[in-house]
Amino acid sequence: MNEPVLNGIALTEKDRRDPLLRPGNSNCGGCGMSNLMQMFRRAAADHELKMVVPACCAAVTGGTFPQSAFGIPTIMSTFASAASVASGLAAVAQLNGEGTRIVCLAGDGGTYDIGMGTLSAAAERNEDILYICYDNEIYGNTGGQRSSATPAGAATTSTPSGKREIKKDILGIMAAHRIPYAASISLAHGDDTLRKLQYALDTRGFRFLHVLSPCPTGWKSEPAMGIELVRLAVRSGLFPVFEIFDGERYVINVEPDFSAEALMMYLSLQRRFRNTGVTEESLQPNIERYWNYLRLMSGRIVPARRDV
Amino acid sequence: MSVELFSANHAAALAATFAGRANRTARGFCSGVYPITPSTECMEYLCGQKIEKGRVIRVDSEHNAMGVCIGASAAGARSFTTTSSNGLAYMVENCAAAAGYRLPIVMSIANRTLGPPWNIWADHGDSLLLRDLGWLQFYSADNQEVFDTVLCAFRLAEDPRVLMPALCCMDGFILSHTMAQVEIPTQDQVDRFLPSTEVPQRLDKTAHTLGQMELPYQSAAHRAQHHRAMRGAREVYAEVQDAFEEIFGRRPADPLVAYRAEDAETLIVSMGTLGVTAERVVDLLREQGQAVGSVRVRMFRPLPDADLRKLFAGKKRVAVLDRDVSLGFGGVLWGEVRGFADPAAIVQSYMIGVAGGDVRPEHMLDLLAELEQSHEAGAPRIVEVA
Ligand code: SF4
Numbered sequence A: 001m002n003e004p005v006l007n008g009i010a011l012t013e014k015d016r017r018d019p020l021l022r023p024g025n026s027n028c029g030g031c032g033m034s035n036l037m038q039m040f041r042r043a044a045a046d047h048e049l050k051m052v053v054p055a056c057c058a059a060v061t062g063g064t065f066p067q068s069a070f071g072i073p074t075i076m077s078t079f080a081s082a083a084s085v086a087s088g089l090a091a092v093a094q095l096n097g098e099g100t101r102i103v104c105l106a107g108d109g110g111t112y113d114i115g116m117g118t119l120s121a122a123a124e125r126n127e128d129i130l131y132i133c134y135d136n137e138i139y140g141n142t143g144g145q146r147s148s149a150t151p152a153g154a155a156t157t158s159t160p161s162g163k164r165e166i167k168k169d170i171l172g173i174m175a176a177h178r179i180p181y182a183a184s185i186s187l188a189h190g191d192d193t194l195r196k197l198q199y200a201l202d203t204r205g206f207r208f209l210h211v212l213s214p215c216p217t218g219w220k221s222e223p224a225m226g227i228e229l230v231r232l233a234v235r236s237g238l239f240p241v242f243e244i245f246d247g248e249r250y251v252i253n254v255e256p257d258f259s260a261e262a263l264m265m266y267l268s269l270q271r272r273f274r275n276t277g278v279t280e281e282s283l284q285p286n287i288e289r290y291w292n293y294l295r296l297m298s299g300r301i302v303p304a305r306r307d308v
Numbered sequence B: 001m002s003v004e005l006f007s008a009n010h011a012a013a014l015a016a017t018f019a020g021r022a023n024r025t026a027r028g029f030c031s032g033v034y035p036i037t038p039s040t041e042c043m044e045y046l047c048g049q050k051i052e053k054g055r056v057i058r059v060d061s062e063h064n065a066m067g068v069c070i071g072a073s074a075a076g077a078r079s080f081t082t083t084s085s086n087g088l089a090y091m092v093e094n095c096a097a098a099a100g101y102r103l104p105i106v107m108s109i110a111n112r113t114l115g116p117p118w119n120i121w122a123d124h125g126d127s128l129l130l131r132d133l134g135w136l137q138f139y140s141a142d143n144q145e146v147f148d149t150v151l152c153a154f155r156l157a158e159d160p161r162v163l164m165p166a167l168c169c170m171d172g173f174i175l176s177h178t179m180a181q182v183e184i185p186t187q188d189q190v191d192r193f194l195p196s197t198e199v200p201q202r203l204d205k206t207a208h209t210l211g212q213m214e215l216p217y218q219s220a221a222h223r224a225q226h227h228r229a230m231r232g233a234r235e236v237y238a239e240v241q242d243a244f245e246e247i248f249g250r251r252p253a254d255p256l257v258a259y260r261a262e263d264a265e266t267l268i269v270s271m272g273t274l275g276v277t278a279e280r281v282v283d284l285l286r287e288q289g290q291a292v293g294s295v296r297v298r299m300f301r302p303l304p305d306a307d308l309r310k311l312f313a314g315k316k317r318v319a320v321l322d323r324d325v326s327l328g329f330g331g332v333l334w335g336e337v338r339g340f341a342d343p344a345a346i347v348q349s350y351m352i353g354v355a356g357g358d359v360r361p362e363h364m365l366d367l368l369a370e371l372e373q374s375h376e377a378g379a380p381r382i383v384e385v386a
Helices: A032-043 A057-061 A082-095 A108-113 A116-124 A170-175 A190-202 A223-235 A260-268 A280-298 B008-022 B040-047 B062-074 B085-100 B143-158 B187-193 B216-248 B274-287 B305-312 B332-340 B361-373
Strands: A049-053 A074-076 A101-106 A129-135 A181-185 A207-212 A242-245 A249-252 B002-007 B029-033 B054-058 B080-083 B106-111 B136-139 B166-171 B179-184 B256-259 B266-270 B292-297 B299-301 B317-322 B346-352 B381-383
Touching: A032 A057, A032 A129, A032 A190, A032 A207, A032 A223, A049 A057, A049 A082, A074 B062, A082 A101, A082 A116, A082 A129, A082 B029, A082 B054, A082 B062, A108 A116, A108 A129, A116 A129, A116 B062, A170 A181, A170 A207, A170 A242, A181 A190, A190 A207, A223 A260, A249 A280, A260 A280, B002 B008, B002 B143, B008 B029, B008 B040, B008 B080, B008 B106, B008 B143, B008 B166, B008 B179, B008 B187, B029 B040, B029 B062, B029 B080, B040 B054, B040 B080, B062 B080, B062 B085, B080 B085, B085 B106, B106 B143, B136 B143, B143 B166, B143 B179, B143 B187, B143 B216, B187 B216, B216 B299, B256 B274, B256 B305, B266 B274, B266 B332, B266 B361, B274 B292, B274 B361, B292 B305, B305 B332, B317 B332, B317 B361, B332 B346, B346 B361
Parallel strands: A049 A074, A049 A101, A101 A129, A129 A207, A181 A207, B029 B054, B080 B106, B106 B166, B136 B166, B266 B292, B266 B317, B317 B346, B346 B381
Antiparallel strands: A181 A242, A242 A249, B002 B179, B136 B299, B256 B292
16 A cells, blocks of 8 residues: 555645635535545645536535635536536637636536536547546435446435446546546545646646545445545545546556455445445456556556456 | 628628627637538538637537537627527527526527428527527528628627627528628728627636526526516617617618508518518508508517507507417417407417428418408418428
């Protein structure tokens, strides 16, 4: 286990003065998106930002008119069109020679499902957008139904006995677009998170960040356990932390120890995996297959078994 | 000012190009476009134009064409797009959003029947989907009117008293693909007519949030503001006409185009190119001594209700011709205007040219002959044309 040490994470005077997510927001306690926004505040210290939020939990986060909990100019788009609204904003910023970074903050539904066509098209056009998907693996805003980001074995209100299909490989899809930068983010690895957010802000063209976002409401977990759950998901290899440059150069950032115990802890600390028949053993083959693929792509370790 | 041959699709795109260039000293021009017959020519033409501070984004769907326009307009740029039929139906969610944000986006529609069954010919049923969304709506009868309407729509939509998106409709193929002479102004004239866009709610540096959640009373208040602005747009349009006349030397058409209607006993009411045929029919019947007139509703939203009421006063018979069907009800325009007639008048709904049928003068003459014989209005009737 070579998990980076969480040092230097406390706020410093170099941080952005105003938080991106102000007090008074309506997020549930322990929401991973709140953590992400706090990290983003640090990363975006010097950047001028404009944000697009499609229908998702974050569309409610800001609270009601005329107050807003978002500390940056923000537009709430329709569910499927975040990346296109951002394209318009980015184009006008470019026409006017502004360095403003246009950021999409979208849940997994607006990214993996209804917004997939829009996202793919904006990536194909290599629009100057930073697209962040906070993935709570569920439609949180409508009360917790399956999405194509929901992992196999997770119970949702629309798959009460557990979803059967495996989670869509979003980073693989984004890599296939050959975008300049795509990465997964573990909120349990603070400095890696910060580095990636900063790198994504400084890069131009289409950038995609995938954040595993604990959702106590949907995961049926303790709010205080969110970051620990992410750590367990990373340790067990369930959530690989890596980045992809130009769609082809893969870099693995955290080497898991593939601990069966971590995986067992991950499952047992959430009620969404209870009574759905999912076990550590049933998850192992998929984890192994995906890691073989990742090692192959990153060129770090060529697996002895060439079954991918 | 020069006169050139243009299809209505190209006329709309050229007007949008002029409007886009006119905003170069402000925040420029940006549009999302996606092809669909019969509006495709319009987006193609736009894609071929050079706008010094402009970008046309070829997106993946109509939904996102409007998405890009929303983003661009929210950033303070001038924005335009075009579509037809199912493309518009696919876009409707974002059309509602554009109106909700009160963004002055202008859209040209080449009217086409909604499918399936697939049918590419003219029917107003597509643009009427936007009837209640808070978009200004114009229906044109010739290519010059299409060109002028797009320019006027930008000025009207961007007026701080109005601030809402605008729809410029033309009958698919009948106008969209027909070449006709169009008077083209100079860029300098358009610059004077369309000064820099100021979208007051644009996303700038202040941390405000556009389109966020509201409580019922807040949304109701915003609806009321929008409603008032829409009702007031009729008067603002008169100012737009004055300004247009001053700069271009001719007056764009009124919201209602009345033809020999003053002394008429029977009135034909219609929208789009049906109105042109109706005027020919009026001439024919006047020669036979019949007191018939025509009213073409050019501005459908806001509906010029006071003017309609005035025009309808004293009329005995009104034939409302719709190139659409509100299924199970009757013509949409008929539903809108019948209340303006005198209580004793016979107001008959005829749905004609539905799904693109070729409406000729003889069809209108037949139904008027029928109307002259009737003593009361019958059920709304779909008139079949070959
Ligand atoms: S439902 Fe989940 S994602 Fe949504 S605000 Fe609550 S914790 Fe966050």
